[in-house]
Amino acid sequence: MTAQHDAAASPVVGDRFEVEVGAVAHGGHCVARHNGQVIFVRHSLPGERVVVEVTSVGSGRRFLLADAVEVLAASPDRREPPCPYSGPGGCGGCDWQHVTPQAQRHMKSQVVAEAMLRQGGLDLAVDVESVVGDHDGLGWRTRVTYSVDSDGNAGLLRHHSHDVVPIERCLLVTDAVDAADVTRRRWPKARSVSVVSTSTGESAVTVEPMPPAPTDRARLLDGIPESVAVVGVRGTGRLHESVAGTEYTVAAGSFWQVHPGAPELLTRAVMEALEPRPGDHVVDLYSGVGLFAVALADVVGVGGRVEAVESDPAACAAARRTSHARPNVLIHEDKADHWLAARSIRRCDLVVLDPPESGAGPKVLERIVRLSPRRIAYVSCGPASLGRDVRLLSNLGWTLTSLRAFDMFPTTHHVECLATFVPHHD
Numbered sequence: 001m002t003a004q005h006d007a008a009a010s011p012v013v014g015d016r017f018e019v020e021v022g023a024v025a026h027g028g029h030c031v032a033r034h035n036g037q038v039i040f041v042r043h044s045l046p047g048e049r050v051v052v053e054v055t056s057v058g059s060g061r062r063f064l065l066a067d068a069v070e071v072l073a074a075s076p077d078r079r080e081p082p083c084p085y086s087g088p089g090g091c092g093g094c095d096w097q098h099v100t101p102q103a104q105r106h107m108k109s110q111v112v113a114e115a116m117l118r119q120g121g122l123d124l125a126v127d128v129e130s131v132v133g134d135h136d137g138l139g140w141r142t143r144v145t146y147s148v149d150s151d152g153n154a155g156l157l158r159h160h161s162h163d164v165v166p167i168e169r170c171l172l173v174t175d176a177v178d179a180a181d182v183t184r185r186r187w188p189k190a191r192s193v194s195v196v197s198t199s200t201g202e203s204a205v206t207v208e209p210m211p212p213a214p215t216d217r218a219r220l221l222d223g224i225p226e227s228v229a230v231v232g233v234r235g236t237g238r239l240h241e242s243v244a245g246t247e248y249t250v251a252a253g254s255f256w257q258v259h260p261g262a263p264e265l266l267t268r269a270v271m272e273a274l275e276p277r278p279g280d281h282v283v284d285l286y287s288g289v290g291l292f293a294v295a296l297a298d299v300v301g302v303g304g305r306v307e308a309v310e311s312d313p314a315a316c317a318a319a320r321r322t323s324h325a326r327p328n329v330l331i332h333e334d335k336a337d338h339w340l341a342a343r344s345i346r347r348c349d350l351v352v353l354d355p356p357e358s359g360a361g362p363k364v365l366e367r368i369v370r371l372s373p374r375r376i377a378y379v380s381c382g383p384a385s386l387g388r389d390v391r392l393l394s395n396l397g398w399t400l401t402s403l404r405a406f407d408m409f410p411t412t413h414h415v416e417c418l419a420t421f422v423p424h425h426d
């Protein structure tokens with residue numbers, strides 16, 4: 001005998017019903033309610049009336065996840081999704097194919113403001129700035145990792161799933177990434193294939209093989225254009241990026257800003273936030289291949305110093321190559337909290353930090369504050385962790401003086417922020 005279930009009182013996966021959609025929430029959903037229960041609805045917009053299908057039930061039944069599968073009353077901010085792979089049950093790479101670019105930025109502003117209020121305790125209005133280098137939110141991804149299905153087709157994953165949706169072309173990637181021709185050929189025995197293209201016109205492909213690794217690695221090159229390096233097989237895996245006249249070495253597998261307009265815009269914004277002076281001693285935490293460190297070194301000059309702290313060995317090696325003619329840049333291959341705890345330095349003038357989405361947290365922030373910098377510039381791709389850290393810094397005696405947000409991941413829910421802090425007494 002199967003248990004009867006009352007869809008109205010206690011919905012399960014697959015149930016469908018109508019809801020009014022409320023405010024946007026972080027993560028690419030909007031919030032709705034059904035019989036008092038919170039539902040996070042994808043593929044919807046605030047103010048819409050939609051039919052949802054439940055895709056998951058949260059732990060303790062405290063909330064539901066659902067897809068809007070039919071729109072009964074559409075928002076004026078809705079558009080026809082340009083990508084045929086998006087939508088309920090489709091590719092999970094984008095959250096907002098169905099939303100106009102202007103409305104996407106407005107929703108991101110609301111998400112950042114909400115995080116500042118809830119986690120940070122600050123009531124702020126934030127404008128999300130557009131970034132030069134995409135085409136109405138498309139054609140901007142210079143780095144992508146495709147997953148490979150059991151038939152060898154490259155594609156992207158369904159939302160919250162390991163299922164691969166094979167695709168002919170992802171509309172988010174740049175023409176140069178697409179030209180590596182990864183999605184239109186088969187990849188038997190590969191688990192994933194990553195493509196990187198740089199501002200200097202180089203491209204590289206990295207294949208993650210299924211174990212055991214193929215003995216004939218040259219077979220990986222079948223069909224890949226001659227101009228594209230294949231990491232571990234052809235070329236060094238070292239690439240080059242050009243930002244405001246400075247050439248950076250980058251490692252194919254290390255972090256680099258994905259939107260082509262991001263490196264220059266963020267570097268300029270960090271400079272405006274910190275206002276570095278000749279002779280300053282600057283700490284750059286989570287420094288990657290040295291994007292900010294090198295730019296800062298050129299301003300603080302030979303009388304100053306930049307300490308760049310990064311845990312990825314390949315990124316540190318690339319940063320050393322870029323900065324080899326700049327003796328005022330010191331690259332420390334270490335975790336930020338460990339390097340700070342070692343108290344290698346007692347004080348500094350300025351700090352920039354750009355942690356992963358989980359943010360810096362109390363240990364790192366307390367140790368930064370002990371260095372008594374003039375200013376802190378905090379670059380963040382996680383509004384919730386930034387909100388938490390804004391509150392932590394406030395409790396440590398620091399004031400948020402500026403908050404900027406940038407649309408560096410258009411058509412997805414992701415947003416980049418830059419927060420500037422000074423000590424309370426300034």
Ligand SMILES: C[S@@+](CC[C@H](N)C(=O)[O-])C[C@H]1O[C@@H](n2cnc3c(N)ncnc32)[C@H](O)[C@@H]1O
Binds near residue numbers: 290291337354
């Ligand atoms: C968001 S990226 C920023 C990189 C750089 N600021 C940029 O814009 O190119 C974060 C970097 O932090 C590094 N990372 C992650 N955890 C770390 C840790 N605990 N300590 C130091 N670096 C870390 C990652 O390898 C990555 O390069």
